[in-house]
Amino acid sequence: MKRDEWIGGIVIFIFGAITVLLSLRMPVGTFRMAGAGMFPLCLGILLMLLSSCFLLKLLLKGKKRADEKEQATELPSSTRQLVLFFGAMLLATLLFNPFGYPLVAFLLMLALLRILGIKRWSLNIIVSGATAAGSYLLFVQWLQIPLPKGFIGL
Amino acid sequence: MIESFQHLINGFGIATTFQNLSYCLIGAIVGTIVGVLPGLGPIAGIALLIPATFGLNATSAIIMLAGIYYGAMYGGSTTSILLNVPGETASVITCIDGYQMAQKGKAGPALAICAIGSFIAGTIGIFGLVFLAPPLAEAALAFGPPEYFSLMVFGFIVLSNVTGASLLKSLMMSIVGLIIGTMGIDPVSGDPRFTFGSIPLLGGIEFVAVAIGLFGIGEVLTNVEKPQELLDEKVLVPRLRELYPSVQDLKKSFFPILRGTGIGFGVGLVPGPAPVIATYASYMVEKKVSRHPEEFGKGAIEGVAGPESANNSACQAAFIPLFVLGIPFAPPTAILLGALLIHGVNPGPMMISQHPELFWGVIASMYIGNFVLLLLNLPFVPLFANILRIPKRILLPLVILFCITGMYTVNNSVFDIWMMLLFGGLGFIMRKWAYEGAPLLLALVLGPKLEVAFRQSLMISHGNFGIFIDRPVSVILLLATGLFLIVPMARLMIRTLKKGGER
Numbered sequence: 212m213k214r215d216e217w218i219g220g221i222v223i224f225i226f227g228a229i230t231v232l233l234s235l236r237m238p239v240g241t242f243r244m245a246g247a248g249m250f251p252l253c254l255g256i257l258l259m260l261l262s263s264c265f266l267l268k269l270l271l272k273g274k275k276r277a278d279e280k281e282q283a284t285e286l287p288s289s290t291r292q293l294v295l296f297f298g299a300m301l302l303a304t305l306l307f308n309p310f311g312y313p314l315v316a317f318l319l320m321l322a323l324l325r326i327l328g329i330k331r332w333s334l335n336i337i338v339s340g341a342t343a344a345g346s347y348l349l350f351v352q353w354l355q356i357p358l359p360k361g362f363i364g365l
Numbered sequence: 366m367i368e369s370f371q372h373l374i375n376g377f378g379i380a381t382t383f384q385n386l387s388y389c390l391i392g393a394i395v396g397t398i399v400g401v402l403p404g405l406g407p408i409a410g411i412a413l414l415i416p417a418t419f420g421l422n423a424t425s426a427i428i429m430l431a432g433i434y435y436g437a438m439y440g441g442s443t444t445s446i447l448l449n450v451p452g453e454t455a456s457v458i459t460c461i462d463g464y465q466m467a468q469k470g471k472a473g474p475a476l477a478i479c480a481i482g483s484f485i486a487g488t489i490g491i492f493g494l495v496f497l498a499p500p501l502a503e504a505a506l507a508f509g510p511p512e513y514f515s516l517m518v519f520g521f522i523v524l525s526n527v528t529g530a531s532l533l534k535s536l537m538m539s540i541v542g543l544i545i546g547t548m549g550i551d552p553v554s555g556d557p558r559f560t561f562g563s564i565p566l567l568g569g570i571e572f573v574a575v576a577i578g579l580f581g582i583g584e585v586l587t588n589v590e591k592p593q594e595l596l597d598e599k600v601l602v603p604r605l606r607e608l609y610p611s612v613q614d615l616k617k618s619f620f621p622i623l624r625g626t627g628i629g630f631g632v633g634l635v636p637g638p639a640p641v642i643a644t645y646a647s648y649m650v651e652k653k654v655s656r657h658p659e660e661f662g663k664g665a666i667e668g669v670a671g672p673e674s675a676n677n678s679a680c681q682a683a684f685i686p687l688f689v690l691g692i693p694f695a696p697p698t699a700i701l702l703g704a705l706l707i708h709g710v711n712p713g714p715m716m717i718s719q720h721p722e723l724f725w726g727v728i729a730s731m732y733i734g735n736f737v738l739l740l741l742n743l744p745f746v747p748l749f750a751n752i753l754r755i756p757k758r759i760l761l762p763l764v765i766l767f768c769i770t771g772m773y774t775v776n777n778s779v780f781d782i783w784m785m786l787l788f789g790g791l792g793f794i795m796r797k798w799a800y801e802g803a804p805l806l807l808a809l810v811l812g813p814k815l816e817v818a819f820r821q822s823l824m825i826s827h828g829n830f831g832i833f834i835d836r837p838v839s840v841i842l843l844l845a846t847g848l849f850l851i852v853p854m855a856r857l858m859i860r861t862l863k864k865g866g867e868r
Binding site for chain 2: 215216218219223226227230233237238241242243244245246247248249250251254255257258261262264265268289290292293296297300301303304307308312316319320323324327328329338342346350356357358
């Protein structure tokens, strides 16, 4: 947790610094006639200041509690499951246009259910098929929303 | 005043014709369905159904679209409570305690109090409109860029105080949101900013992508990462008698509803993203006046009742700047403005006199719409609450599919889905590092308006920052902002000193 706080603070500081650098590449102007870069430049500086305060606070806290040991008894998290789940979402987005909505909806549901531990293929196929068909009827047929048809042409 | 009342009665006459009543009912039903579908909010709902109103007269069309707006707002609260997916920014605050209530088996009372609170707010709001609309609309005209700037800064500080345990973290998230909000075309000079040569980024970051990403996808990913045993953990599903609020719940919600209504109406009249600021302000007030502020964020019914009433009340009042000034200040009202223009109505100071049947008809239909929503939604509470019975292993993929579909429908763009996934990943990391998403989201919405107000103010004053303290309304808002910043810091310092003294 402590390490996360440090990483978070540093990432935000870097984000602020990058904003400042990129803003300086734009016309900044004066306060009287501000350019496109003025507002983000002010925000970047403010963010760097705030994140510095945050990091300083962590440093002071760290010194005070140097003798306190962190005791964490967390259950093991499913990082592999998370990576697969997010990966399936990315792949579905990639295939959204070429495969078309109904097919992507079916395959995405099939993959996500499997990743989350629905091991019975029959149940998995029924739920995925029903969801894909239901959402297709709802969005495409009823609400008349133009979703990608893909190579299957539906 | 009597004249306004007479106009309102005429408005009820117009709104209760069979034709208009039917459109109001259709709007409320479609709106609720659209709002309940995660990913589709009032913006998408109204935008999608504008073509369906082409064959109607202007009054019926706006009555139906306003019904969709209200229905979707209510539906958005439903998904906020049940799935932690806000349909639009105004329901972000409902997620905080509403979702916690649902996790504790109190989804029914949370949903019911939303409908009851909204109805009461609507009832009081209609009287407020009749008596206060004309003078307050004039007062709102006196707001210039410095006042807008100070009002928005006030909104950020209030919000940063409301959310999360750390004021510093919330403030940092607000600034990150403001920076993200600067992406796209500069509103003053027209120069592209932070677009990295991408054409879709010229239009800025789509708010819906950030909202669904941070809250919807972020929540799902957090659940997916949990150990297998926790994924099988059942959410408490209420028994039938627990589906509606108890007398105790109603008692607890009574004053928050009244306060929320007052706050919402007041904020709604001020041009700006009223429902958003109103819900945050109401939540803040409820937390401050509560005898048990520690319960907020853990499922306090006051944290749902106040903001939901404020939301409804602000939506109602926000029609005044839209109709009277002809300026929309929030995406849904912007789309409604587009619909008005399509139907040949040009909102502005002359609208009430030129189209009284439309103005008062729509005002009356809002009240009827609220009543229809109450009738519709209370019986459906058990149905909505049953969503929680679906096992998480099936519910999570379903939410993802609806989020992706909903996101695509906003602009028919796969780029928006990528953005949503990016912010989903960010939302997941933010949860892990205990950063709040709400300040970022509000900053993203307010950012462009804040920047324009800031730059216009400095242009008016020739670069002199004194303009923000020379104007009375602006200085009052800035002083209030200072108080909101200083009080928590002073409290923290006193607590630290006390602790030091005890040692």
